[in-house]
Amino acid sequence: MALVRPDESSNREGRIMKAIVYRDHGGPEVLELVDRDLPEPGPGEVRVRVAVSGVNPTDWKTRSGATNPKAFPEVTPHLDGAGVVDAVGAGVDGGRVGQRVWLFMATAGRPTGTAAEFTVVPAEAAVPLPDGAGFDLGASLGVPALTAHRALTVAEDGPTRLHPGALDGRVVLAAGGAGAVGHAVIQLARWAGATVISTVSGPEKARLATAAGAHHVVNYREGDPAARIRSLAPDGVDLVAEVALGANLDLDLAVLRTRGTISTYANDGDKPVGLDVRQNMMLNTRFQFLVLYTVGQQALTAGAEDVAAAVGDGALPVGEEHGLPLVRFPLDRTADAHRAVEAGAVGKVLVDVES
Known part of the structure; x- marks a missing residue:
């Protein structure tokens, strides 16, 4: 059974969340905003309340069918994001509940990415984010930094x-x-x-x-x-x-x-x-x-550890003044976010999940 904050468990039971999904490959128009049941973390997993979702070229290429055949009947896109651990599954330290994290490879081998109010990922794919680092930075790490x-x-x-x-x-x-x-x-x-x-x-x-x-x-x-x-x-x-x-x-x-x-x-x-x-x-x-x-778990783990150390040193800031403009869209305009990435937007395209 997932561990959640004691004062939140009754409120979360049976809760519905907003998520972006697509069922068929195609252009950005296949992306749809829907209601879905709140997911439960399994053994070795954490559930994260997503604040910001990052969009990468690989996200739209996967959605379009340009890279691989669709492996699931329905997919919530986006590999990267940042938010707060909301619940943990069996075998995961309960002290992680409430921890600020950045996420990577969320849709690798699974259908649920970060374009949703909540997502479930393996515990090792949720990396602690220092208090001084914002969610915009966290959502901009993942694919680019690794x-x-x-x-x-x-x-x-x-x-x-x-x-x-x-x-x-x-x-x-x-x-x-x-x-x-x-x-x-x-x-x-x-x-x-x-x-x-x-x-x-x-x-x-x-x-x-x-x-x-x-x-x-x-x-x-x-x-x-x-x-x-x-x-x-x-x-x-x-x-x-x-x-x-x-x-x-x-x-x-x-x-x-x-x-x-x-x-x-x-x-x-x-x-x-x-x-x-x-x-x-x-x-x-x-x-x-x-x-x-296909880089392998050892390389991903090493990369995540070193990137986390660089974040802790303040070495990876984002924003116009740091050379990476942020281009923002709300969750219900995720299709427009994909269009921006496909068109070669300069900077990092982000989707604000928390309103």
Whole structure:
């Protein structure tokens, strides 16, 4: 039986919640606001009263059917979010009730994500959120921060965990530093001690990457970006966190040091990738392709622990002044939130669940 706060159990019994669902793949119009029974946490699970839900590109791609076949008759979307633990299942410390948390991978292998007033997740997918960190920050972590962590910890001679000093002496190139993952790459790499260079497409995105903490920003559409990056890193870049491999591969290889690593988490623009085998043999290039769904529990756990430590140090702030504008929608406009992400909204798209 789930443990809830003693003064709330009678009020919660039989309670109905609001949730966003879809039953068929399609455009944002398939998303529907409905009433659903309050879920009960099972063994090893916690129920969270969601305050803010984060929207990622993978959420709309899953909804559209672009990535995987639909595994459940009805799905509540969104992997990420933040809120307060409301109840715990068997085997979970009852002291967690009332704990502020950020959530990750909520819909991995289950049909109920964070686009609802309450959601149930494995206890380890609800990470304590310090009192000084707001729910907006918590809902902006998840996919972007864990992806950034993985990208920064796969080099052959680099660290497998992040902490202050872990990347001392390293040069990290954050492609697309104005995006949510690029923003997290900049912040985590700087927290870990790296020199951070970010490539952007224009002055506004340069301003955002600088606000995120990039030491140097290079507009890849102007002049000779490879020469500019080489002037900043004469020995070459140690690691590239790449969002558009097809479009940026030539630049990446022009600035990568021997035995450097290119961590690829997307291919924005879908330009085909062609490899010059001899060039990469001579460089001893390491390519790491990554997606959180199949990265493995060990990597997710390590990432969540290190990201939580960075949050505790105040290293991952969000908002316009920190390089990641927040674009907000109420729960009943979740479809519009999906449209914004699909259209390439700059910043982090959030859904306010608590009214």
